[in-house]
Amino acid sequence: MPSPSPVxxxxxxxxxEMRGYSLSALAERAAISKSTLSQLEAGKGNPTIETLWTLANTLGVAFSELLAEGEDGMTVSEPGGGDVQLMMRGQQSPRVEVYFMRLAPGEMKISRAHPRGVREHVMVIEGTLRVGALDALAVCRPGEGHEFAADVEHRYEALLDTTRLVASIVYPYDEVAR
Structure with missing residues (x-):
């Protein structure tokens, strides 16, 4: 099993540590097991993308802050075939992050709510994607996009084929901890 990036x-x-959380406190707040968090901090195991998103949300930071401060291009891969690559991380407010995502055929990602006011913009490059807030899903094909509130639980689902897309996440003013 591959280990997580040292970054x-x-x-x-x-x-x-900056937030003063113990391993147990962060695990409890994030609703993940303490052993998962301990393995991650020990550089072992292979955390899922959802686990990393959950940790970022719980820590009150943008997902890109887990990948690396100012480092574009880092990729987080899933054993099932999907991956997320940080393409750009804006430094202005509101903060905008751009990701390239690949989902394996039939792969579905359910994302917990991001901080209040966060919006996502998705553009499909290849494949067919069902995406959006759970109560307002849209189906997008190559060249089509969808924008939705990401401060509620939302989903990315590749229908049939491998799906490639670009996702932009827009954090509202003063909502992302520095």
Missing amino acids: IVANVRRLR
């Missing part, structure tokens, strides 16, 4: 390991530990 992710260092960032999770640094952010947890």
Whole structure:
């Protein structure tokens, strides 16, 4: 099993300690097991993308802050075939992050709510994607996009084929902890 990037390991530990959380406290707040968090901070295991998103939300930071401060291009892969690559991380407010995502055929990602006011913009490059807030899902094909509130539980689902897309996440003013 591949181990997490040393950058992710260092960032999770640094952010947890900056907030004064013990391993147990962060695990409880994030609703993940303490052993999962302990394995991650030890540089072992292979955290899922959902686990990393959950940690970022719980720590009150943008997902890109776990990948690396100012480092574009880092990719987080899933054993099932999907991956997320940070393409750009804006430094202005509101903060905008741009990701390239690949989902394996039939792969579905359910994302917990991001901080209040966060919006996502998705543009499909290849495949067919069902995406959006759970009560307002849209189906998008190549060249089509969808914008939705991401401060509620939402879903990305590749229908049939491998799906490639670009997702932009827009954090509202003063909502992302620095």
